[in-house]
Amino acid sequence: MTFIEQLARFGLMKLDAERAHLAGIKGIKRGALKPSRRVDKPTLRTKVAGLTFPNPLGIAAGFDKNGEVPDALIRRGMGFAEIGTVTPRPQTGNEKPRVFRLKEEQAVINRLGFNNEGHEAVHKRLNARRLKGGIVGVNIGANKDSDDFVADYVAGIQRFADIATYFTANISSPNTPGLRDLQATEALRVLLGAIRETRDKSALMVGYKVPIFLKIAPDITDKTIETIAGEVLDSGIEGLIVSNTTIERAAIKSHPLAQEVGGLSGKPLFETSTLVLAKMRLAVGPHFPIIGVGGIHDGPSALKKIRAGANLLQVYTGLIYSGFDLIDNVKKELEDAVEASGGGSVEDLVGLDAAKIVKSGKP
Ligand SMILES: Cc1cc2nc3c(=O)[nH]c(=O)nc-3n(C[C@H](O)[C@H](O)[C@H](O)COP(=O)(O)O)c2cc1C
Structure with missing residues (x-):
């Protein structure tokens, strides 16, 4: 971390969480985030859903909405950036304050409620950077007051198919009432059918099929893991993201902010999200792409996610507490782990511990 970055982080931690985030984005836009001089080793290169990622670590949705x-x-x-969640129409989200830091736990609770500028504004912005390359996924969602959630996802695919490297259908935010109901079997089948069909139609115009990932909640039973796995494998979409934030509070029960409504992210989410990831890896088999997210806070936790079954990783809350040096630390840990395992690639480590984690119930 540069001195300026250290100073900025120190200042931002003193601000209310949401204002700090907005100031952080402003700073990054003005060049406060220094480019890395580190060159990724070829052992980090990861092929997923027809795309080649220079390294498996990406920024999770919500950081750059x-x-x-x-x-x-x-x-x-x-290695990649996911923007959004973007909804068809702009939305202001829930009443403030709506983001809370739980410093001692290296966690955050948020109930933002998909505050975003809407399809048109975000499409325009992405269009302006389209020649820059890099893997930029677009996370799509539904407006809170929509009377047809599925239509909102379909509109997202139609609007961004010419520009998204991949799509994430986010049906797992706890902050839009009714959204997580889309994870139920029948509703999920309808949604996946509609977005896959829309994507296939758009492929006739843009010339390729933009891969679609489905982002799920960690608060699901073993039975739901099995039904989601079955539906997703049948659907013709390309992958899963496991997971979004949790509405569970068991890991932070005694914290004074534990009862704030919203989704919990960061270190206390690691165990649950990684256990669901391992279960999902066993349910979908070794070849179906999964992005693992939830509670990565250092190199070893990132490696555990890979070994639990993640082909790719995403992080958000860990950056708030560890800063952007976390990126290099994670990549170094993964490179070292590949070397220690006798060379090859990070892809060879995916899912090695999935069965062990599921058996013991602990990542
Ligand atoms: C403030 C905040 C806003 C978020 N907004 C979104 C969002 O708009 N869409 C989404 O799919 N996930 C959103 N997330 C969830 C993250 O993408 C991620 O799944 C979750 O935070 C777990 O990862 P982490 O522990 O590394 O933060 C948000 C998370 C936080 C902390």
Whole structure:
């Protein structure tokens, strides 16, 4: 971390969490985030859903909701950037305050409620950077007051098919009432059918099929893991993201902010999200792509996610507490782990511990 970055982080931690985030994005837009000089080893290269990622670590959705800084994040060393969640119409989200830091736990609770500038504004912004390359995924969602959630996802695919490297259908935010109901079997089948069909139609115009990932919640039973796995494998979409934030509070029960409504992210989410990831890896088999996210806070936790079954990783809350040096630390840990295992590639480590984790119930 440069001295300026250290100073900025110190100042930002003194601000209310949401204002700090907005100031952080502004700073990054003005060049505060120095590009990384580190060169990724070829052992980190990862092929997923027809795309080649220079390294498996990306920025999770919610950090750059409006697509303002994907290139700065990639230059800093991220293997890819996911922007959004974007909804068809702009939305202000829930009443403030709506983001809370739980410092002692290295966690955050948020109930933002998909505050974003909407399809048109974000599409325009992404269009302006389209020649820059890099893997930039677009995370799509539904407006809170929509009377047809599925239509909102379909509109997202139609609007961004010419520009998204991949799509994430986010049906797992706890902050839009009714959204997580889309994870139920029948509703999920309808949604996946509609977005896959729309994507296939758009492929006739843009010339390729933009891969689609489905982002799920960690608060699901073993039975739901099995049904989601079955539906997703049948659907013709390309992958899963495991997971979004949790509404569970068991890991932080005694914290004074534990009862704030919203999704919990960061270190206390690691165990649950990694256990669901391992279960999902066993349920979908060794070849179906999964992005593992939830509670990565250092190199070893990132490696555990890979070994639990993640082909790719994403992080958000860990960056708030560890800063952007976390990116290099994670990549070094993964490179060292590949070397220690006798060379090859990080892809060879995916899922090695999935069965062990599921059996013991602990990542
Ligand atoms: C403040 C905040 C806003 C978020 N907004 C979104 C969002 O808009 N869409 C989404 O799919 N996930 C969103 N997430 C969830 C993250 O993408 C990620 O799944 C979750 O935080 C777990 O990862 P982490 O522990 O590394 O933060 C948000 C998370 C936080 C902390």
